[in-house]
Amino acid sequence: MSQFLEISGLCAQIDADGQEKQILRGVDLSIPPGEVHVIMGPNGSGKSTLSYVLAGREDYEVTAGTATFHGQNLLAMEPEERAAAGLFLAFQSPIELPGVNNANFLRTAVNAVRRARGLEELDAVAFLKMAREAAKALSMAPDMLKRNVNVGFSGGEKKRNEVLQMTLLQPTFAILDETDSGLDVDALRIVAEGVNRLRAPTFSALVITHHQKLLDYLVPDRIHVMARGRIILSGGPELARQIDQEGYTKFLAEVA
Amino acid sequence: MPAVTQTREAVEKLGQSTYKWGFETDIEMDMAPKGLNEDIIRLISSRKEEPEWMLEWRLAAYKTWQAMTEPKWAKVGYPPIDYQDAHYYAAPLKKPGPKSLDEVDPELLRTYEKLGIPLHEQAMLAGVEVPEGERMPVAVDAVFDSVSVATTFRKTLEEAGVIFCPISEAVKEHPDLVRKYLGTVVPAGDNFFSALNSAVFTDGSFVYVPKGVRCPMELSTYFRINAKNTGQFERTLIVVEEGASVSYLEGCTAPMRDENQLHAAVVELVAMDDASIKYSTVQNWYPGDEDGRGGIYNFVTKRGICRGARSKISWTQVETGSAITWKYPSCILQGEGSVGEFYSVAVTNNRQQADTGTKMIHLGRNTRSTIIAKTISAGRSDSTYRGLVRVQPKASGARNFTQCDSLLIGDQCGAHTVPYIESRNMNARIEHEATTSKISEDQLFYCRQRGLSEEDAVGLIVNGFCRDVLKELPMEFAVEAQKLLQISLEGSVG
Ligand SMILES: Nc1ncnc2c1ncn2[C@@H]1O[C@H](COP(=O)(O)OP(=O)(O)O)[C@@H](O)[C@H]1O
Ligand SMILES: [Mg+2]
Numbered sequence: 001m002s003q004f005l006e007i008s009g010l011c012a013q014i015d016a017d018g019q020e021k022q023i024l025r026g027v028d029l030s031i032p033p034g035e036v037h038v039i040m041g042p043n044g045s046g047k048s049t050l051s052y053v054l055a056g057r058e059d060y061e062v063t064a065g066t067a068t069f070h071g072q073n074l075l076a077m078e079p080e081e082r083a084a085a086g087l088f089l090a091f092q093s094p095i096e097l098p099g100v101n102n103a104n105f106l107r108t109a110v111n112a113v114r115r116a117r118g119l120e121e122l123d124a125v126a127f128l129k130m131a132r133e134a135a136k137a138l139s140m141a142p143d144m145l146k147r148n149v150n151v152g153f154s155g156g157e158k159k160r161n162e163v164l165q166m167t168l169l170q171p172t173f174a175i176l177d178e179t180d181s182g183l184d185v186d187a188l189r190i191v192a193e194g195v196n197r198l199r200a201p202t203f204s205a206l207v208i209t210h211h212q213k214l215l216d217y218l219v220p221d222r223i224h225v226m227a228r229g230r231i232i233l234s235g236g237p238e239l240a241r242q243i244d245q246e247g248y249t250k251f252l253a254e255v256a
Numbered sequence: 257m258p259a260v261t262q263t264r265e266a267v268e269k270l271g272q273s274t275y276k277w278g279f280e281t282d283i284e285m286d287m288a289p290k291g292l293n294e295d296i297i298r299l300i301s302s303r304k305e306e307p308e309w310m311l312e313w314r315l316a317a318y319k320t321w322q323a324m325t326e327p328k329w330a331k332v333g334y335p336p337i338d339y340q341d342a343h344y345y346a347a348p349l350k351k352p353g354p355k356s357l358d359e360v361d362p363e364l365l366r367t368y369e370k371l372g373i374p375l376h377e378q379a380m381l382a383g384v385e386v387p388e389g390e391r392m393p394v395a396v397d398a399v400f401d402s403v404s405v406a407t408t409f410r411k412t413l414e415e416a417g418v419i420f421c422p423i424s425e426a427v428k429e430h431p432d433l434v435r436k437y438l439g440t441v442v443p444a445g446d447n448f449f450s451a452l453n454s455a456v457f458t459d460g461s462f463v464y465v466p467k468g469v470r471c472p473m474e475l476s477t478y479f480r481i482n483a484k485n486t487g488q489f490e491r492t493l494i495v496v497e498e499g500a501s502v503s504y505l506e507g508c509t510a511p512m513r514d515e516n517q518l519h520a521a522v523v524e525l526v527a528m529d530d531a532s533i534k535y536s537t538v539q540n541w542y543p544g545d546e547d548g549r550g551g552i553y554n555f556v557t558k559r560g561i562c563r564g565a566r567s568k569i570s571w572t573q574v575e576t577g578s579a580i581t582w583k584y585p586s587c588i589l590q591g592e593g594s595v596g597e598f599y600s601v602a603v604t605n606n607r608q609q610a611d612t613g614t615k616m617i618h619l620g621r622n623t624r625s626t627i628i629a630k631t632i633s634a635g636r637s638d639s640t641y642r643g644l645v646r647v648q649p650k651a652s653g654a655r656n657f658t659q660c661d662s663l664l665i666g667d668q669c670g671a672h673t674v675p676y677i678e679s680r681n682m683n684a685r686i687e688h689e690a691t692t693s694k695i696s697e698d699q700l701f702y703c704r705q706r707g708l709s710e711e712d713a714v715g716l717i718v719n720g721f722c723r724d725v726l727k728e729l730p731m732e733f734a735v736e737a738q739k740l741l742q743i744s745l746e747g748s749v750g
Pocket of ligand 2: 047048049092175178
């Protein structure tokens with residue numbers, strides 16, 4: 001059994017207008033170090049919820065199951081502790097922070113995790129140099145660092161900004177929630193390269209996507225299909241191509 | 257009962273650790289007996305070796321005050337103040353010479369050090385991230401309780417013809433200027449607190465910038481309330497002549513106290529043709545403990561008059577302290593084409609109450625005013641923005657833009673916006689925008705996912721919310737203000 005990321009029997013619900021709504025109904029998933037895993041599945045099946053629960057969003061109540069990261073009980077940690085431990089979530093819908101300068105936000109975040117990881121903090125000059133290089137590698141306009149976090153960013157710019165944050169925060173486990181949605185082919189390739197640059201024997205990723213295109217660049221190790229709050233099927237890279245061609249209906253019918 | 261004592265101690269400890277500036281300096285004080293009457297006023301005046309006209313002025317104000325009653329219209333509540341139960345004069349006994357720092361009581365210098373007051377340039381530059389060459393020197397006039405003890409950078413200012421000195425000194429050395437302007441913007445009888453101030457004011461600053469002079473440095477006064485039960489009544493008068501300009505910084509802290517301390521300052525600004533005055537305040541007086549015990553009552557009258565054409569007065573304030581704040585820095589826009597600005601951040605936490613805002617009185621043609629007010633409420637605090645925009649019949653072409661934004665943290669606090677608009681001119685254009693928001697869970701979670709603690713996340717979001725105001729502050733103050741915002745909101749989430 002790998003000690004990297006282990007999810008077992010994970011159930012989670014949300015309080016929606018006073019009604020408890022069960023979303024995750026027993027998720028089992030194991031990701032070894034150095035691998036890229038993919039979750040596909042119809043809208044509303046719980047993919048984003050899984051990523052939020054792993055990242056520690058408090059609105060979701062975990063009612064059963066476990067999740068460990070490097071053998072640690074992930075579910076007992078604060079969101080910022082999970083971040084410091086190396087978990088990163090690229091949001092499906094990145095959040096706007098009005099008035100907060102992007103570079104300043106990034107530097108505050110980078111130094112917060114560096115502190116937690118026992119590394120020296122970066123001064124403004126060293127940080128800016130690093131941030132500019134990373135932004136350039138993602139073909140981001142230099143002024144994106146000066147703008148307010150995600151405010152007035154186009155869909156594609158927001159997604160690139162997520163990848164920029166990921167690059168700078170140096171996670172060991174990244175969850176990308178539909179980071180490819182709404183990107184044109186060039187942007188898609190740039191984002192995929194951003195992920196590939198992080199690939200290492202100590203880095204794993206969980207990529208949530210609907211499209212084969214991103215996977216052409218990423219070359220995943222495993223594909224999982226999620227439906228109604230459960231992983232219903234897992235397979236090799238060919239599973240994604242099959243889904244891309246035939247849709248989910250056939251697979252859902254098979255397990256139903 | 258021991259249990260009560262323990263609780264008190266625990267609460268005090270909490271207060272100690274959350275209010276960074278809570279300490280008391282042991283300096284021998286020359287203190288007037290408690291109480292307020294004509295004799296006390298005579299005593300103040302004689303201690304300050306004032307000319308006869310000044311004493312007469314004070315006594316007249318005292319008569320006016322006696323006939324007035326305390327205003328009750330603000331949305332703040334506090335136990336009645338016993339005006340006879342305070343000392344109206346307190347001065348350090350060993351009066352240091354103002355010419356050189358060596359002559360200043362070392363104990364006092366240590367206080368300044370603790371406060372982080374930049375008395376000399378080295379200290380001033382410490383910890384501030386400004387690139388070389390962009391820095392403007394700052395002259396500091398420190399008010400320690402009632403007497404201004406040290407004035408720096410005097411020479412440079414003198415060479416430029418700028419007068420920057422304690423007002424008590426100005427009364428003696430520049431009596432014509434003081435007599436000409438004192439009380440012209442805020443008459444003694446303007447309100448209860450200004451009348452009280454006029455009767456008993458003990459110190460404050462006087463600034464005079466002659467025609468055509470751009471003041472070569474930013475002028476800064478640090479106010480500080482130290483002795484027990486001394487109300488502090490500063491009086492500041494700034495006169496800027498034709499084509500001249502000045503930027504003035506006012507910072508305030510007070511050590512912790514059990515009794516509430518009254519603070520009723522009066523600030524008057526006068527701007528002639530093409531003159532410009534920028535007045536910035538960072539106020540972090542002791543706000544009281546988590547239950548609202550102690551803390552400063554801050555009842556201030558600040559007003560500027562744009563007498564000259566195209567003159568400009570700009571108020572910027574960051575108010576994080578005091579138990580109760582009652583403050584409306586205002587502009588009277590008399591000169592044609594004159595400009596008034598008000599940029600404000602008011603933060604209340606725990607049991608703090610703030611009722612603050614501005615008045616823009618448009619008298620002249622084509623006068624313009626801008627109001628940006630950001631209110632942040634946390635804990636069980638209550639904050640009110642109260643603003644008046646008045647356009648008089650002659651003020652054709654007057655324009656005002658007002659933006660009031662409130663940010664709520666938690667669900668036990670309150671924020672209120674009370675804009676009064678009175679336009680007596682058909683040509684005036686007045687725009688008002690107001691928003692109320694909460695720090696969203698989405699924003700907090702996003703920041704925390706990136707590794708920020710909840711408090712850092714709140715600090716970042718709050719600073720973002722206040723950016724339009726903070727960017728108006730001089731660099732030195734902006735850095736301090738950002739830290740203050742964060743400190744004053746500690747413990748407000750989670
Ligand atoms: N905050 C919420 N309140 C109410 N329902 C929610 C909330 N979050 C998710 N859901 C519901 O849970 C289900 C799964 O949502 P989600 O995890 O976003 O799915 P996916 O990412 O796979 O499209 C959906 O039916 C969605 O409406
Ligand atoms: Mg989703």
